[in-house]
Amino acid sequence: MIKQFKIKIEGFNRSRERKIKLINLINYEDDKQGFNYDCSIKVYYRSDLLRDDRKESILDYKNYDNEGNWYVFLDEVHHCKKENSSMQNYVSVLSRNGFLFNFSATFTENKIT
Secondary structure, eight states, X not given: OHHHHHHHHHHHHHTOSSOEEEEEGGGHHXXXXXXXXXXXXXXXXXXXXXXXXXXXXXEXXXXXXXXXXXXXXXXXXXXXXXXXXXXXXXXXXXXXXXXXXXXXXOOOOOXXX
């Protein structure tokens, strides 16, 4: 899904003067030093890789708290299972003073027979 998202942003940027800059959350601390406000910054990461500890690609959500001022958009929430309530709690904490939007887009195709 992230690859598809990046492709859409690249297409959007081609026809716009003010661009969207994507920053991977894992690089957020390094990249935020060079924020250019001539563009719109969007930070992304896979929510299923947020935990309460830090490992190779696993991020400790507490390190990115930002006082809960994140605007979080979760794609494909219909794939989230009840067993994954920890991830749901993490993103709720991250967006507690911001905004949390869960969405799923399931497209159907008309078939001509």
